[in-house]
Amino acid sequence: MAKSSQDISRFGAKSTIPEEDQSSTAVVLGKKPLDFPEKVNPPKGEKARVISIVNQKGGVGKTTTTINLGASLAELGRRVLLIDFDSQASMTSGLGINQVAIQEQYGSIWHLLNDLNEDVRGTILKTSVPGMDFIRGHYDLAGADSRFASEIAKELMLRKILAPVLSEYDDILIDCSPSLGTLTVNALTASDGVIIPMECEFFAVLGLDLVTKTIEKIVAAINPHLEIYGILATMFDRKTAHSKEVLALIAGQFPALLLDTIIPRTVRFSESTVKGMPITTFASSSAAANSYRRLARELISRGGAN
Numbered sequence: 001m002a003k004s005s006q007d008i009s010r011f012g013a014k015s016t017i018p019e020e021d022q023s024s025t026a027v028v029l030g031k032k033p034l035d036f037p038e039k040v041n042p043p044k045g046e047k048a049r050v051i052s053i054v055n056q057k058g059g060v061g062k063t064t065t066t067i068n069l070g071a072s073l074a075e076l077g078r079r080v081l082l083i084d085f086d087s088q089a090s091m092t093s094g095l096g097i098n099q100v101a102i103q104e105q106y107g108s109i110w111h112l113l114n115d116l117n118e119d120v121r122g123t124i125l126k127t128s129v130p131g132m133d134f135i136r137g138h139y140d141l142a143g144a145d146s147r148f149a150s151e152i153a154k155e156l157m158l159r160k161i162l163a164p165v166l167s168e169y170d171d172i173l174i175d176c177s178p179s180l181g182t183l184t185v186n187a188l189t190a191s192d193g194v195i196i197p198m199e200c201e202f203f204a205v206l207g208l209d210l211v212t213k214t215i216e217k218i219v220a221a222i223n224p225h226l227e228i229y230g231i232l233a234t235m236f237d238r239k240t241a242h243s244k245e246v247l248a249l250i251a252g253q254f255p256a257l258l259l260d261t262i263i264p265r266t267v268r269f270s271e272s273t274v275k276g277m278p279i280t281t282f283a284s285s286s287a288a289a290n291s292y293r294r295l296a297r298e299l300i301s302r303g304g305a306n
Contacts, residue, residue: 058178061234071278072296084137096276229304
C-alpha cells in the first residue's frame with residue numbers, strides 16, 4: 001500500500017536543529033541544554049567500574065558504543081579494558097584482529113571461560129589507543145548456553161575471570177551478545193552498571209521492557225548492586241522527524257534512564273570499523289567522535305564511570 005502524503009512528509013522531514021546540537025536529548029526535545037565539563041577529575045576508586053553494554057536486539061550499536069566509549073574514557077586518562085563477549089566477535093574485528101586470528105581459541109575470552117584457572121593477564125591485548133586494552137572474542141561463544149548448562153554457579157564465571165585485574169583498570173566495558181542467555185547473565189553478574197544502546201527506530205523500543213525486567217531479575221537474585229546507568233539513543237537521523245518521535249517516546253517511558261547524549265547515524269562508524277580503529281582516531285574531529293567523548297563525560301558526571 002502506498003504511503004499517504006502525511007506519512008511521507010513525517011518520515012522524510014528534515015530537522016531544523018543544527019547538526020552540532022544533535023548530540024543532546026534536551027536540545028532535540030526542546031528542553032534546557034545540559035553541559036558536561038570538558039575537564040574531568042582523575043579517576044577515583046581502588047577497583048574498576050565494570051559496565052555491560054546490553055540489548056537483546058542486534059544492530060543497535062553495542063559494539064560501536066563499547067569501542068568508542070572505551071576510547072573516549074581512555075582519552076580522559078582512564079585505564080580501560082574491553083571484553084568481546086559476543087560470538088560474532090565484531091568488537092575484535094573492529095579493533096583490527098583478522099578472521100584467522102579470531103578462530104584461535106587460546107587467548108580468547110572463550111578459552112578463559114573453559115579454564116577458570118588461566119591467568120586473565122595472558123589474554124589481554126593492546127589496542128592502538130593508549131590506555132585501552134581488550135580481550136578478544138571467539139565464534140564458539142555461540143555454544144555457551146549448551147556448554148555450561150550443567151555447570152554449578154555458571155553465572156559467576158566472568159566475575160571470577162575479571163577479579164585479578166579489577167585493581168589494574170579504572171573502567172571495564174563488556175560488549176554483550178544480542179540475547180539474554182548465559183553470556184549476558186554472566187556479564188550482568190560481573191557488572192556494576194548497564195548501558196542500553198537503543199536505535200532510534202520504533203520497533204527497537206518494544207524490547208526495552210524485556211531488557212529492564214531481565215536486569216531486575218539479576219538484581220533480585222544475584223547482583224543487588226547492579227544499576228542501569230542509562231539508555232543511549234543511537235543511530236539518530238537528524239534528517240527525519242521519526243528519530244525525534246522515537247526519542248520523545250523513550251523519554252516519556254523512561255525519563256530517569258534516558259541519557260542526554262545522542263549518537264548520530266553516520267557512515268563514519270562503518271568506515272572506522274573497516275580500518276580497525278575507533279571513530280575518535282579515524283575521524284577525530286567529527287560529530288560522531290565528539291558524541292562519544294560527550295557520552296564519556298556524561299557517564300563520569302553521573303557517577304557511572306571512574
